[in-house]
Amino acid sequence: RAVHYLTGLRPRCGHGGGVSSMEIIRVWKDYLDMAGKLGYDLTVETVRLPKDLKDRHDAAAALIRHQASETERKRYGKRKKQLDKQFAFELDGLRVIVPESSEDIVQEGKTLRHCVGGYAARHVNGNATILFLRKSRTPGRSFLTIELYEERGRWKLRQIHGYMNEGYAKMNERGKVRPENRYKDFLTTWLDWVNAGSKRDRAGKPVLPEIVKKKEKSA
Secondary structure, eight states, X not given: OHXXXXXXXXXXXXXXXXXXXXXXXXXXXXXXXXXHHHTOOTTSHHHXXXXXXXXXXXXXXXXXXXXXXXXXXXXXXXXXXXXXXXXXXXXXXXXXXXXXXXXXXXXXXXXXXSGGGGGHHHHHHTSSEEEEEEETTOTTSOOEXXXXXXXXXXXXXXXXXXXXXXXXXXXXXXXXXXXXXXXXXXXXXXXXXXXXXXXXOTTSOBOOOHHHHHHHHHO
C-alpha cells in the first residue's frame, strides 16, 4: 500500500516529476513524525496517506514551529523580565535592548553577518547573556551585539561585535577603533550601573551610581 501511495505521488511531489523516490519517502516520513507529535489520527487513511503530501507536510511543520515558539515564549518570559530589569538601559543616544526571542538573536546574526545565532538557545536557557546595543533613534535596526559574563558577582563584557565582526584586520589597517573602545564610556557607565544594582527611579529610568555622577561632574 505504501509503495502504491508513494509511486502515485511522484509526479505531484516535485517540479516536473524530477524529485527522487528517496526524497518523497523522506518528506512522507517527516510528515508522519510531525503528525504523531501533533496528535493527528493516523488510523485515518486520508491523514496517513494524504494526496497533498507536501502541503500537509509544510502545514504540520509550520504548526510545530508555532508550538515551539509558544513554548519558548512562556519559558523565556520570566527570564526576559529579569533581563529587562537588570540590563535595559539608555543614555547619550545609545540603548541596550534585551532580545524578545531566540528568533531575534538568529536574525541579528543574519543581519550583521556574524555567529551570534549559535548562541540563541543558550541565551533563552540562561547559559549565555546576549544583548543588543542600538542607536536610540533607530532601536529596531541592528547595530552592535553584546555578550556578557558574570565573574565573582560582577558582570563583564565578553565581546561586542558589529557587521561581520567589524572586520578587525582591515579595521586596524584603516586605523579605525573597535567598538569596545569607541563606546568605552557608555559601556563603562552601563556596567557600573548594572553592578551597582541596576537602580531605577519611579519612572523606570536608570539612576546612575555615585561613582558615575562624580565622573560626569569632574568632566
